[in-house]
Each structure stands twice: as C-alpha cells, then as structure tokens.
Amino acid sequence: DVKVTQSSRYLVKRTGEKVFLECVQDMDHENMFWYRQDPGLGLRLIYFSYDVKMKEKGDIPEGYSVSREKKERFSLILESASTNQTSMYLCASSGAGTGAYNEQFFGPGTRLTVL
Amino acid sequence: AQSVAQPEDQVNVAEGNPLTVKCTYSVSGNPYLFWYVQYPNRGLQFLLKYITGDNLVKGSYGFEAEFNKSQTSFHLKKPSALVSDSALYFCAVRADRGSTLGRLYFGRGTQLTVWP
Numbered sequence: 468d469v470k471v472t473q474s475s476r477y478l479v480k481r482t483g484e485k486v487f488l489e490c491v492q493d494m495d496h497e498n499m500f501w502y503r504q505d506p507g508l509g510l511r512l513i514y515f516s517y518d519v520k521m522k523e524k525g526d527i528p529e530g531y532s533v534s535r536e537k538k539e540r541f542s543l544i545l546e547s548a549s550t551n552q553t554s555m556y557l558c559a560s561s562g563a564g565t566g567a568y569n570e571q572f573f574g575p576g577t578r579l580t581v582l
Numbered sequence: 583a584q585s586v587a588q589p590e591d592q593v594n595v596a597e598g599n600p601l602t603v604k605c606t607y608s609v610s611g612n613p614y615l616f617w618y619v620q621y622p623n624r625g626l627q628f629l630l631k632y633i634t635g636d637n638l639v640k641g642s643y644g645f646e647a648e649f650n651k652s653q654t655s656f657h658l659k660k661p662s663a664l665v666s667d668s669a670l671y672f673c674a675v676r677a678d679r680g681s682t683l684g685r686l687y688f689g690r691g692t693q694l695t696v697w698p
Contacts, residue, residue, distance in 0.1 A: 471625070498684040507591075509672065509690035510626075517684060525685070557625055563684060570616055571686060573625035 470494070471574035473558055479580045486545040488577050490558030497563035499541035500571065501525075501533065504555040516541055517563065548581045555579075584609045586675050588689035595663050595696055603658040603692045605673030614676040615656040616686065617647055619669045626672060632656060643667070663696045670694075 474489035490499065500515040502525075512525030514533040522533050530552060534542045541560075545552055555578050559571040585608045595601045607613055614633055618626040630641025637649045647658045656673060670693050674686040 500685065507690065510688040512685060515685055559626075561684060570628045570631055571626075572628070573618075575625045576623075578623075 471558055471560055471572050473556075473574040473577050475577050476575060477578050477580075479582065480545075480548050481582050482549060484545075484548050484581075486548050486579065486581075488543040488545075488556055488558075488579070490541045490543070490560075490574055491539055492541075492560040492572070493539065494560065494562070494572070495538065496560035496572075497538070498561045498571075499535065500559040500561075501531075501541065501543045502557045502559065503527070504557055504576070510557065513543065548579075550581050553579060553581045584675055584677055584687040586673050586687055586689035588671075588673055588692045590692050591690075592693045592695065595694070597665055597696050597698050598662050601660050601663040601667070601694065601696070603671050603673075603694060605656045605658065605689060606654050607656060607673070607675040608654065609675050609677050609687075612678040613654075613656075614678060615647070615649065616674040616676070617641065617645070617656075617658050618672045618674065620672065620691075621669050629658070629671075665696050665698055668694055668696050 471492045501513045502510040511527050516522045516535045532544045555576050557576045558574040561571040562569040587606045616631045617629040620626050630639050632639045632649045640646045670691050672691050673689045
C-alpha cells in the first residue's frame, strides 16, 4: 500500500514561531503537494514539487516556504506563524511520466493551531 | 483555467436510497477527473477516476461516476446508500496538457449525510 505520513496529527504553536511540517512518502513518487483545508473553502494548494530541489507556488504560497532535499520528503515551513494559518494541512504525492493522470495519495493531515 | 464546482454543500439521503453528488468542471484540453472521500479527522481517500473510455466509471465501496462531456459533468452515484457513506466528498480535475500537468483542482466539497 502507498503510504504518505505526516510528522504530527495535532500541533499547537504560538504566534511568531517557526513551524516545520514534515511529509514522507514511500512510493518513490516524483510529485509532492501541500494543501490547506478550511471549512467551506475546500482544499487550496500551497506549494508543490516535481522533483528534488524543485518547487512551484500554488494558489496561496504567501507566508509559507517548502524544502525538498530528498525525493521521499517534502517539508512545509511557516517562517513566522500567524493565527490565520490555523488550519488542517494535507500532504499528497503522485507518480509522474506517462502516468501523468495518476491519482494523488494523501497523508492523514496535521491540524495546526496557532495561538 | 481549470476549476471544479460542487453546487451542493450538503446532500441528505435515506439509507437504501440512491445518492448523487454533483460535480461540473472547466478545463483546457481533455479532463482527467477524480473523486475523493474524507472521513472525519482523516486524509482524503481516492474513490475513482475517469481518464478515457467508458463514460461510466466504477470505483471503491460501490460508487460509480458518469462522465458527460457535453454537460462538463462528473456526478458521483451509488444505487443504495449506507449510513457509513456519510462523509465529505471532493471532486477534482486535472488537465492533460500544460505546465501544471501534475496538480489537481478541487471543488469545495459536498457533505453527504445518510440517515437510517
């Protein structure tokens, strides 16, 4: 089974803290994605990556950065957490190449609360 | 630009009755379409996808979806709903061309409630 794991299920941080959310996949997928999910807004794409050390901005990159030093790991960084970043964060991965229509596989999510 | 609309925030249906969760899309080129389900405090689980071929696609847990190109729709259906089907459902579309080949565009989700 494809497995996407996220470092924490629940996280509480204070305003101004630097926050790291880690995501690891075990299927050798090229593509990795970070979304945030808020009630009534669905999933919004923050950043994605097609390869190691490559990244592209999604729809709401402001206040976030990412790092992909290894193929299996994709980190989301909140440089200075703010209360409006309280949300559910979902990581996903998918294969590439001729299987460009491959579905994305999701992790269990990290519910982040910024106080 | 790619986009997905799920016109109903909530769908309520009695157990044993058929259910439909609606989805319409807009995409440049041919669409690849997906349905996902999310149970409380969980990540999204893949249900089914349409790439090409038969317009009726069968997926997990007895769900199916019908692709209609003229109406740009991809409605999710199940002949007989179960209480355990109660969850949040997301429709997503991907374009078959362009620089953002890998990303999905999601609808806002439809909360399905099946009552006993």
